[in-house]
Amino acid sequence: MTIKDAALPLEDEADLDPLLTRIGDARYVLIGEASHGTHEFYAWRAALTRRLIEEHGFSFVAVEGDWPDCYEVNRSVTLADGAPEDPAQVLNGFDRWPTWMWANQDVVDFTRWLRDHNTQRHPEGRIGFYGLDVYSLWDSLRATLNYLQAHQPEHVETALEAFRCFEPYAEDPQSYARSTRLVPSGCEPEVVKLLTQLRSDAPTQSGTNRNARFNAEQNARAAAGAEAYYRAMVAGGPDSWNIRDTHMLETLQNLMNHHGPDAKCVVWEHNTHIGDARWTDMSEAGMVNVGQLVREQHSEDGVVLIGFGSYQGKVLAADYWGGEVEAMTMPPAREGSTEEAIHRTLGQRSALFVFKGDEESWASQSRDHRAIGVVYTPHAERWGNYVPTVLDRRYDVFLWIDETTALTSLHGMEPAGGELQTWPTGDEEPVP
Structure with a gap:
């Protein structure tokens, strides 16, 4: 044709x-x-x-x-x-x-x-x-900390550990990315621990509380995804692109699950x-x-x-x-x-x-x-x-x-x- x-x-x-x-x-x-x-x-x-x-x-x-x-x-x-x-x-x-x-x-x-x-x-x-993207490292950390302070204070120290790890880079992603040449794992252990603890004892909630909980979890996931993205940028090649698009897909699937089995x-x-x-x-x-x-x-x-x-x-x-x-x-x-x-x-x-x-x-x-x-x-x-x-x-x-x-x-x-x-x-x- x-x-x-x-x-x-x-x-x-x-x-x-x-x-x-x-x-x-x-x-x-x-x-x-x-x-x-x-x-x-x-x-x-x-x-x-x-x-x-x-x-x-x-x-x-x-x-x-x-x-x-x-x-x-x-x-x-x-x-x-x-x-x-x-x-x-x-x-x-x-x-x-x-x-x-x-x-x-x-x-x-x-x-x-x-x-x-x-x-x-x-x-x-x-x-x-x-939003599906992966750039909101510091904003997502702050949002997660705010949620934990209000709802799960027992995990606040874990969030503060992540903040302290990133603090030397003054919210500059390029500075953080370059630092991982010396310490390849960067702050990955801290953000993974934060996400793990947030998800480990998720209560059964509905309505506004359910949405607030979901928002906190997604912010923790975004922080973890952003940290992995910036580490990958140092090496060049396709890895950082693939981390970003894979994160967006995972976020999309989390949204579909959140909205139920008939979601579109x-x-x-x-x-x-x-x-x-x-x-x-x-x-x-x-x-x-x-x-x-x-x-x-x-x-x-x-x-x-x-x-x-x-x-x-x-x-x-x-x-x-x-x-x-x-x-x-x-x-x-x-x-x-x-x-x-x-x-x-x-x-x-x-x-x-x-x-x-x-x-x-x-x-x-x-x-x-x-x-x-x-x-x-x-x-x-x-x-x-x-x-x-x-x-x-x-x-x-x-x-x-x-x-x-x-x-x-x-x-x-x-x-x-x-x-x-x-x-x-x-x-x-x-x-x-």
Whole structure:
């Protein structure tokens, strides 16, 4: 099948009907983005998620964000006692660079809708919003300590031991990562002990207490995952990437268990996490990702992987790690890429592609497929920013927006600093 024959309209939310039919009873729907700074990707992803919640009974949204920050958004959208009534107040407080990934107007619009939707639901059935990522080492340690002080004071000393181990590094992940060259185990024993003790005598609880307990356990898991991630960054190679994506998968599974046997999840992450790594050159580099792992472990529950792409436009990004965010011009896609092939055929039309596993399909050929992280240098597209991809194997569905616009950040100028991500979504090498 040719590009022209396969392209379905994509102009308004009703055009998502074929995609909803493809999803059917699937319990895992993973929705990507080709950059972390494109309005149309966020807006269409939100539109699809609203329909999945309203029409297909999905239970929660899990995103490529930090657990502690996103849990405060969750408290707001689920109308938790004492939580801000407007999720924008929480999102405005996101301060880890790159803040615009979640502190942007599209996420504000979606979370406000989600809170309003939840006002019509029983408290036990409200739709959650959670973070899957692994960077929140110190914030997660603080949250775990606060929980233990209030509920399990007998384990406070264990949490303080972990704090004392990390204290010399002044909340600088790179400093901690480099220190493990001398002491390879780092603070691993302390955070593992903390997690073990927290889980060893978990009481049977329900309602608010059950959620607080789950939050504490996830913070302890996030701290353990972050510590392992930073240790792995020193050695280079695929290990840190794999630790991160494996942690995100484990967090997703914990959320599914928490929400019960009939739970359904929507995941929002970059294409490089969502699209099955086995159908890119990531596999050759020894990397796995969330999409691959979910397919391998949960195919019997129904898994649908959804990617995005565009030809040209504007994107919110920075030109170095920790730099100021700006709306950059994304040049036309390079010759021979998936993006150039679609644009050459469809012109400026947007389109929806629902793949059927046709071996003769245009999408069954390996082509370069653009991936833009939070760090972006447009003139470097001659040699970077593309991942060789068999499109109809990497994704089940592909949404095409020919020309895009940039996100609207809540913060404007971004502070310097932040915690390094490894390639490909951050376009940064591991800590040297």
